[in-house]
Amino acid sequence: MQTPQSLSAIQQALRAGTLSCADLVEHYLDRIEASRPLNIYIEVFAEEARQKALELDKRLTEGQPAGRLAGMVISLKDVICYKDHLVTAGSHILSGYRSLFSSTAVTRILAEDAIIIGRVNCDEFAMGSTTETSYYGPTRNAADPEYVPGGSSGGSAVAVQAGTCLASLGSDTGGSVRQPAAFCGVIGLKPTYGRISRHGLLAYGSSFDQIGILSHNVRDAALLLEIMAGPDDYDGTASRKPVPAYTEQLSFGRPARLAYFREAMEHPGLDPGIKAACEAWIEQARAQGHTVEPVEFPLLEYIIPTYYVLTTAEASSNLSRYDGIRYGYRSPNARNLLETYTRSRTEGFGAEVKRRIMLGAFVLSAGYYDAYYGKAQQARRLIRDATMKILDHYDFIFLPAAPGTAWRLNETVDDPLAMYLADIFTVQANLAGIPAIALPAGVHENGLPIGIQLMGKPFAEGELMGFAEGLRG
Numbered sequence: 001m002q003t004p005q006s007l008s009a010i011q012q013a014l015r016a017g018t019l020s021c022a023d024l025v026e027h028y029l030d031r032i033e034a035s036r037p038l039n040i041y042i043e044v045f046a047e048e049a050r051q052k053a054l055e056l057d058k059r060l061t062e063g064q065p066a067g068r069l070a071g072m073v074i075s076l077k078d079v080i081c082y083k084d085h086l087v088t089a090g091s092h093i094l095s096g097y098r099s100l101f102s103s104t105a106v107t108r109i110l111a112e113d114a115i116i117i118g119r120v121n122c123d124e125f126a127m128g129s130t131t132e133t134s135y136y137g138p139t140r141n142a143a144d145p146e147y148v149p150g151g152s153s154g155g156s157a158v159a160v161q162a163g164t165c166l167a168s169l170g171s172d173t174g175g176s177v178r179q180p181a182a183f184c185g186v187i188g189l190k191p192t193y194g195r196i197s198r199h200g201l202l203a204y205g206s207s208f209d210q211i212g213i214l215s216h217n218v219r220d221a222a223l224l225l226e227i228m229a230g231p232d233d234y235d236g237t238a239s240r241k242p243v244p245a246y247t248e249q250l251s252f253g254r255p256a257r258l259a260y261f262r263e264a265m266e267h268p269g270l271d272p273g274i275k276a277a278c279e280a281w282i283e284q285a286r287a288q289g290h291t292v293e294p295v296e297f298p299l300l301e302y303i304i305p306t307y308y309v310l311t312t313a314e315a316s317s318n319l320s321r322y323d324g325i326r327y328g329y330r331s332p333n334a335r336n337l338l339e340t341y342t343r344s345r346t347e348g349f350g351a352e353v354k355r356r357i358m359l360g361a362f363v364l365s366a367g368y369y370d371a372y373y374g375k376a377q378q379a380r381r382l383i384r385d386a387t388m389k390i391l392d393h394y395d396f397i398f399l400p401a402a403p404g405t406a407w408r409l410n411e412t413v414d415d416p417l418a419m420y421l422a423d424i425f426t427v428q429a430n431l432a433g434i435p436a437i438a439l440p441a442g443v444h445e446n447g448l449p450i451g452i453q454l455m456g457k458p459f460a461e462g463e464l465m466g467f468a469e470g471l472r473g
Helices: 005-014 021-034 046-061 104-111 154-161 178-184 218-228 270-287 300-321 339-347 353-364 367-391 416-421 426-431 459-473
Strands: 041-044 073-077 117-120 167-171 187-190 211-215 257-261 289-295 396-400 436-442 449-455
Touching: 005 218, 021 041, 021 046, 021 073, 021 117, 021 154, 021 289, 041 154, 041 218, 046 117, 073 154, 104 117, 104 167, 104 218, 117 154, 154 167, 154 178, 154 211, 154 257, 178 211, 178 436, 178 449, 187 218, 218 459, 257 270, 257 367, 270 289, 270 396, 270 436, 300 353, 300 367, 300 416, 300 426, 353 367, 367 396, 367 426, 426 449, 436 459, 449 459
Parallel strands: 073 117, 073 167, 257 289, 257 396
Antiparallel strands: 041 117, 167 211, 187 211, 187 436, 396 449, 436 449
């Protein structure tokens, strides 16, 4: 069987009787087995997926109704809770932890008959841009296994890239869906903050985190968003705005106005091949009748420090709950309560997570709170205001998804600053809380995928996906 690329094609084959859900699941399980050297999956739910497929086939054969996601085989990033299944955030500190409930996103896709085939690898607690900080070892890029897939949702990106599932749910705190999507040549959607409930998403930075979608095509991402979005009594930050029928809005219908940052396109860290791909994309958009203009954004260099001050502060607070007492890993070497705390956290967390916890504790400490955390909050407001001012005059903001292509494995392990700076084009959407999508834009001369990025107005995912679909079509 050829790996399916869209849900519509799968459902058409199911209706025609040329494909069954059972055959589809077996195909994906074979793909998972063949791609084991890439270290994508932490756990495969093989028997559950087979059982669900048989149940769906029986209903379809009998003419019973099926959900809108019947035939969609999906994987979950290891930070999204699924009742009675392990969830560990790629960390030793949560070894053996089995979730007591499902995230709202998972509950909603299961209600529409999605088949969840497994949980995939990620950077520990979503802290990283390479999927190398995981307790389970690095995930490798299917385009070239000597390279990283990006992160932190690298497992999700490669799961789609390698054809082991049709789509995957990830999380995006500062580009963790879009950057790996770009590195792996797939589509990555980060909705507006609050568009999808965060209930059941293990927290990294609570004011930044958002569940995102990785897929082969825009239409599948639109359908998943349509199903998962909406208010949730379990999450006070989930928006109560009505959820549009995104799948019925996949055309923009008029010439668009796009802005790009002159500072980004002229940035010394931008790879020449990426720049050429972006310029070709701009010319393609102009040829289709869209207006694409450069604008000034002098705050670009402040984005990274603002983001890392704020997210490390939130991480330091959120991860204080992992203490070796209530659940997860507890050090066998501890002799008293204090040692239980210190040894469990020291042995349970990896180096990158400990680095960010310490940075966060520092910026929140007495004497430094105003100088760092307070200033970063002010900078965040300035960045958001400047972003919204641009979007008052333009429909979308165009940027590279990353300044370069994927790095070789171990290239940034001893240089975390290089990894942090690679987020320069993605964290703006999280600071401003706006939607963004990464789209494939060809292949670099080094043979690795290139991705570009579009950002839109808050809760304008329909316009964003409609424009992306029209341009790709």
